[in-house]
Amino acid sequence: MPSQPFRYKRHTAAGVSQRWLSKARNQGSVPVAPEANETVPGATSPDDGRQQQAKVTETAIANLLTAQYGANWQKALHNPSNRKKLMVIKPTQAVRDYLDELGLGIMAGNKTSRQKLKQKLVPEIHVPFPHTSFFAGAKVPESFPKLDVSEVAVVGRSNVGKSTLINALARTSVVRTSDKPGMTQQINFYGAGKDFNLVDMPGYGFAFAKDEARVQWQELIDHYLKERKTLVRLFVLIDSRTGFKVNDAEFFDRLEKLKVKTTLVLTKCDDIPRSALASRYMVTAEIAQLLPNCLPKVFMVSGKHQLGINDLRKEVLHIVGKGRKYLGGMKDPLRAEKMRQSVPKPVRVPQRRLRKRVPVPPTRKEAEGTTSIPEPEPGSEGQ
Ligand SMILES: Nc1nc2c(ncn2[C@@H]2O[C@H](COP(=O)(O)OP(=O)(O)OP(=O)(O)O)[C@@H](O)[C@H]2O)c(=O)[nH]1
Numbered sequence: 001m002p003s004q005p006f007r008y009k010r011h012t013a014a015g016v017s018q019r020w021l022s023k024a025r026n027q028g029s030v031p032v033a034p035e036a037n038e039t040v041p042g043a044t045s046p047d048d049g050r051q052q053q054a055k056v057t058e059t060a061i062a063n064l065l066t067a068q069y070g071a072n073w074q075k076a077l078h079n080p081s082n083r084k085k086l087m088v089i090k091p092t093q094a095v096r097d098y099l100d101e102l103g104l105g106i107m108a109g110n111k112t113s114r115q116k117l118k119q120k121l122v123p124e125i126h127v128p129f130p131h132t133s134f135f136a137g138a139k140v141p142e143s144f145p146k147l148d149v150s151e152v153a154v155v156g157r158s159n160v161g162k163s164t165l166i167n168a169l170a171r172t173s174v175v176r177t178s179d180k181p182g183m184t185q186q187i188n189f190y191g192a193g194k195d196f197n198l199v200d201m202p203g204y205g206f207a208f209a210k211d212e213a214r215v216q217w218q219e220l221i222d223h224y225l226k227e228r229k230t231l232v233r234l235f236v237l238i239d240s241r242t243g244f245k246v247n248d249a250e251f252f253d254r255l256e257k258l259k260v261k262t263t264l265v266l267t268k269c270d271d272i273p274r275s276a277l278a279s280r281y282m283v284t285a286e287i288a289q290l291l292p293n294c295l296p297k298v299f300m301v302s303g304k305h306q307l308g309i310n311d312l313r314k315e316v317l318h319i320v321g322k323g324r325k326y327l328g329g330m331k332d333p334l335r336a337e338k339m340r341q342s343v344p345k346p347v348r349v350p351q352r353r354l355r356k357r358v359p360v361p362p363t364r365k366e367a368e369g370t371t372s373i374p375e376p377e378p379g380s381e382g383q
């Protein structure tokens, strides 16, 4: 009888089985400790990144708590621990509605109640998106394709779901994905006809690759972000289960010098309890306000289950200026816009109704074509 495979797989933080990891380590193909190698060698020192990350996250949480519990929130909440701080953040009704609408996050309750909630879900409106296909891969800057159309790039920590998101956006499976961090090892260009390109990048942070390779990826990414004139937006993906990490802080630190417009996208939103996702969204939206060159709008998606992708499709089409071509009469304002703090609507002053002017009927003479100009008197001519 063949031996049974591993019954209980123990997984590391990176989502890889311990057995696979120790085997690969023995062969010398992976670094020793994933956590110790989080930062790319030669990059900003890990302490700087850690301080930066802690500062940004703590400020964001403190801002939220001050808004919800007043300036004395520390006292009001009896000096809460970091864990409790996250738990007491109250998501706004708009955020809860949005999660309900899209079915993001793991629903609480038993199977029956979850099924009932799922039945209430309104199917997302289908957003057209052009056919997308791979046309170039670059390991060195010299291999970048020529600058002809606008580009939207996707970047983030290794294994955050970049390639899966590109597949979901373009409704393809051409981009290779893997549960082992470090799958994408070059910059891949996917062309949407002659309209625009989607660009998939290698990840930063821990990956199953040699240190030199990771340094090379980082240099390649930096070179791309610095030199690429056609880059119109950079989507920085954050795993919703872990939130904004040290590597992300380091990346934004480098970006500050590069001046590229970015948008944060929370990924894997199907794999986290709904309440935790709601507070994660609130914190991330606050972090977006604190980061340099980051737009305030944050998206939530699940590439695996195709949730929240339509809003992102709309955003991409608008960014590259093809909204009118593909969306036609579809309403421009994105659904994600609803979640932003509700701005008080301007009071509508009722317009004074103008009395309708009733047309005056023509007089009998006017109707007959006769005028009231008197006839000249006889003998008055020639005077
Ligand atoms: N549950 C869940 N898993 C996801 C989602 N998106 C991606 N994954 C899983 O996450 C793993 C990594 O996905 P990739 O798309 O390869 O991630 P990546 O960021 O391109 O990774 P690298 O190329 O290695 O940097 C795969 O096992 C995917 O199945 C998601 O929305 N939900």
Ligand SMILES: [Mg+2]
Binding pocket: 162, 163, 164, 176, 177, 183, 184, 200, 201
């Ligand atoms: Mg990838």
